[in-house]
Amino acid sequence: SQQGEEDPQALSIQEGENATMNCSYKTSINNLQWYRQNSGRGLVHLILIRSNEREKHSGRLRVTLDTSKKSSSLLITASRAADTASYFCAARGGNEKLTFGTGTRLTIIP
Amino acid sequence: DSGVTQTPKHLITATGQRVTLRCSPRSGDLSVYWYQQSLDQGLQFLIQYYNGEERAKGNILERFSAQQFPDLHSELNLSSLELGDSALYFCASSSGLAKYEQYFGPGTRLTVT
Numbered sequence: 001s002q003q004g005e006e007d008p009q010a011l012s013i014q015e016g017e018n019a020t021m022n023c024s025y026k027t028s029i030n031n032l033q034w035y036r037q038n039s040g041r042g043l044v045h046l047i048l049i050r051s052n053e054r055e056k057h058s059g060r061l062r063v064t065l066d067t068s069k070k071s072s073s074l075l076i077t078a079s080r081a082a083d084t085a086s087y088f089c090a091a092r093g094g095n096e097k098l099t100f101g102t103g104t105r106l107t108i109i110p
Numbered sequence: 111d112s113g114v115t116q117t118p119k120h121l122i123t124a125t126g127q128r129v130t131l132r133c134s135p136r137s138g139d140l141s142v143y144w145y146q147q148s149l150d151q152g153l154q155f156l157i158q159y160y161n162g163e164e165r166a167k168g169n170i171l172e173r174f175s176a177q178q179f180p181d182l183h184s185e186l187n188l189s190s191l192e193l194g195d196s197a198l199y200f201c202a203s204s205s206g207l208a209k210y211e212q213y214f215g216p217g218t219r220l221t222v223t
Contacts, residue, residue, distance in 0.1 A: 033211055042112060042200055042214035043153075088153065097166050098143070098212060100153040 006089060006101040014109050019076045021104040023089030024069075032065055032072050033090045033098070043088065046074075076106075084108045113137065114215035116201050122221045128189040131218045135182055135203030141165070142184040143204075143212060144176055148197035159184055191222045 007022045025032070031050045035043040049056045049065045049072070056063045062075040076083055089101040113136035123129055135142050144156040146169075155168035159178035170176075173191075178184040188195060198219050202212040 035214075040198070040217075040219075042114075042216045043202075043212075044112070045211040045213065048211050097155050097158070097168060099155060100145075102152050 006087075006104045008104060009102070010105040010107070012107040012109060013079060015079055015081055017079055019079050019083070019106055019108075021074045021087050021089075021106070023072045023074070023101050025072075025089070025091040025099075025101075026070065027091075027093055029067070030092045030094060032063075033092065034061075034063060034072075034074050035088045035090060035100075037086045037088065037103075039085075046087075079106075079108045081108050081110050112213040112215065114201060114203050114213050116199075116215035116218050118218060119216070120219045120221075122223060123191060124223055125191055125193060127191050127222075128187065129191065129220065131186040131188070131199055131201075131220075133184045133186070133201030133203075133215060135184070135201075136205075136213055139203035139205050139213070140182065141204045141206065141210075141212075142178055142182070143202040144170075144184070144186050145200040145202065146197045147200060147217075148194075151197075153200075156186070188220070193222050196220055196222045 033048045034046040037043045047058045060077045065072045086103045086105045088103045090098045115134045117132045140161045143158045147153045156170040158166040162178050173189050176186045198217045200217045202214045204210040204212045
């Protein structure tokens with residue numbers, strides 16, 4: 001079963017706009033990671049935030065983590081057509097398993 | 111290119127058959143993970159190996175087994191295949207345990223007819 005639930009399931013925005021995706025998880029975590037998957041391809045690691053961190057930036061990506069609410073968000077600023085993909089959060093618990101969320105399918109409209 | 115290779119890319123086989131999927135991790139990575147991705151179940155963690163030893167087990171069926179060899183490549187064996195086993199199977203590797211990000215291979219698309 002999925003540990004994480006992502007919201008929204010699908011999102012379409014105009015190129016240049018910001019995209020925000022949310023993730024909720026169920027148990028305590030060691031870290032939370034975000035991955036991108038282009039259709040039918042392997043996942044690509046985007047960013048990792050540790051449980052003692054609240055916010056992290058990487059280029060146009062901004063990730064926040066609220067362990068009290070067991071939630072995280074991924075913000076992609078100034079979106080581009082190449083950002084069209086599915087985005088997954090993955091929670092790493094103490095048992096070393098990485099449990100993926102259901103994913104958000106992001107479409108950037110040129 | 112993540113540096114993780116998987117073969118074959120596509121596999122079509124009949125119910126009841128057995129197949130072997132192969133994965134070569136990134137150079138230097140000791141951990142190998144296997145995942146199954148299907149439309150109805152999403153991305154499911156199957157099993158992890160670290161330096162040849164089984165480290166963690168997820169939703170892996172008894173019909174499935176895996177191993178990691180001394181050269182660190184890994185194989186996932188799927189037997190008595192059912193239609194519902196049709197999915198994308200991904201291998202990922204990481205340099206260590208727990209806190210490290212994973213690097214995914216391109217996947218093997220298995221179709222059971």
